[in-house]
Amino acid sequence: MITSRRDFLRSLSTGAAAGMAVHWQPSGISRAATVEPSRFKQDGELIHLNSNENAYGPSTKVVDAIKSSIGSANRYPRMEYNALAERIAGFHKVKPEQVLLGCGSTEILRMAAFAFLGNGKQLIQSSPTFEAIEHYARAASSEVISVRLNPAFAHDLDGMLARANASTTLVYICNPNNPTASLTARKDLENFIGKLPAASFVIDEAYHHYAGQSGMYASFIDRPLGDERVIVARTFSKVYGLAGLRLGYAVASPKIVQQMRRFATEDNINAVVTQAAAAALDDTDGVNGSVRRNTDDRQEFFNQAMARALKPIDSHANFVMMNTFHPAGEVIQHFCKNNILIGRLFPTMDSYIRVSLGRPEEMRAFWRAWDMLPYPKHSMQH
Numbered sequence: 059m060i061t062s063r064r065d066f067l068r069s070l071s072t073g074a075a076a077g078m079a080v081h082w083q084p085s086g087i088s089r090a091a092t093v094e095p096s097r098f099k100q101d102g103e104l105i106h107l108n109s110n111e112n113a114y115g116p117s118t119k120v121v122d123a124i125k126s127s128i129g130s131a132n133r134y135p136r137m138e139y140n141a142l143a144e145r146i147a148g149f150h151k152v153k154p155e156q157v158l159l160g161c162g163s164t165e166i167l168r169m170a171a172f173a174f175l176g177n178g179k180q181l182i183q184s185s186p187t188f189e190a191i192e193h194y195a196r197a198a199s200s201e202v203i204s205v206r207l208n209p210a211f212a213h214d215l216d217g218m219l220a221r222a223n224a225s226t227t228l229v230y231i232c233n234p235n236n237p238t239a240s241l242t243a244r245k246d247l248e249n250f251i252g253k254l255p256a257a258s259f260v261i262d263e264a265y266h267h268y269a270g271q272s273g274m275y276a277s278f279i280d281r282p283l284g285d286e287r288v289i290v291a292r293t294f295s296k297v298y299g300l301a302g303l304r305l306g307y308a309v310a311s312p313k314i315v316q317q318m319r320r321f322a323t324e325d326n327i328n329a330v331v332t333q334a335a336a337a338a339l340d341d342t343d344g345v346n347g348s349v350r351r352n353t354d355d356r357q358e359f360f361n362q363a364m365a366r367a368l369k370p371i372d373s374h375a376n377f378v379m380m381n382t383f384h385p386a387g388e389v390i391q392h393f394c395k396n397n398i399l400i401g402r403l404f405p406t407m408d409s410y411i412r413v414s415l416g417r418p419e420e421m422r423a424f425w426r427a428w429d430m431l432p433y434p435k436h437s438m439q440h
């Protein structure tokens with residue numbers, strides 16, 4: 059386990075040398091790169107721009123709900139599980155049997171991997187994308203096919219189709235995609251899903267709220283396809299600011315929910331988050347405020363980037379990816395030496411960094427550190 063900034067730096071350089079991400083491996087399942095160093099704290103010292111969290115935390119109403127739920131911490135939240143599933147179902151206008159809760163949407167991805175993959179079966183995903191499902195797929199002895207994003211950083215759906223075969227039982231589509239914050243057009247996804255009749259599809263909408271303004275995007279919950287094989291994953295870790303309380307969910311057909319539920323951890327939801335999540339769903343102003351703040355922070359990031367003649371990838375999320383035209387491992391280390399954690403290394407994009415949007419003062423520190431990068435800046439102006 060990484061316990062200090064010095065240890066973190068040391069492990070980073072080892073990881074960077076090996077072309078790998080820094081990671082911690084819990085027993086059994088490799089979660090390379092899904093657990094980031096921010097957990098191994100030097101809190102108060104480090105600026106966390108590395109895990110796409112909500113830098114502002116939950117809304118006041120949600121904080122109040124958290125406080126008032128503490129008294130039930132001694133009870134298993136079994137009744138609350140159903141109440142929350144019903145609340146989420148009502149929120150999305152689906153049946154409660156269509157909702158499955160998880161300890162973060164990471165658990166949803168694990169359940170999908172174990173329900174639909176296994177020896178002789180194949181997962182198709184993009185590269186780079188959010189890696190959790192890949193690790194669970196490998197743990198389930200499946201083959202994993204990774205297809206590079208296209209030049210617009212959208213999922214290369216034709217490329218994915220070309221690699222699919224009779225053993226392709228699961229396809230992972232992260233939209234907006236992590237780490238690129240890019241979108242894949244809804245109409246292209248519809249076409250693609252129609253062409254792969256044997257597979258199930260996880261559409262990971264972790265960053266849904268930040269993509270709302272784009273005409274090319276439509277959530278598969280808000281505009282369902284009416285296709286039994288589509289599983290939408292959502293999380294309370296981003297716009298709602300509850301990453302530390304661990305809650306995610308899937309919306310899918312009742313049959314798929316049943317298949318996945320067999321792999322859920324017993325009592326996977328905690329007593330505090332059930333109350334927090336219900337309050338978060340009720341707090342429309344809180345969510346709108348969170349989205350607005352992100353829009354402003356993102357715009358300011360692009361203003362600062364433009365002032366330096368940098369061209370980040372267009373972002374539809376609460377983070378930004380950009381080419382530094384230098385080995386990203388060295389850039390990451392530079393920021394770490396300045397007490398700023400940014401995203402890890404990502405396969406196939408080894409000169410790019412991913413920066414989660416922080417509070418204004420944190421972003422000012424980011425740009426100060428950027429301006430101190432010991433590289434000729436002209437190489438970055440593309």
Ligand SMILES: Cc1ncc(COP(=O)(O)O)c(C=O)c1O
Nearest residue numbers: 162163164188236264293295306
């Ligand atoms: C695309 C994507 N999916 C899922 C997750 C997992 O979120 P959680 O397990 O906190 O709900 C993340 C976390 O960063 C993510 O980026």
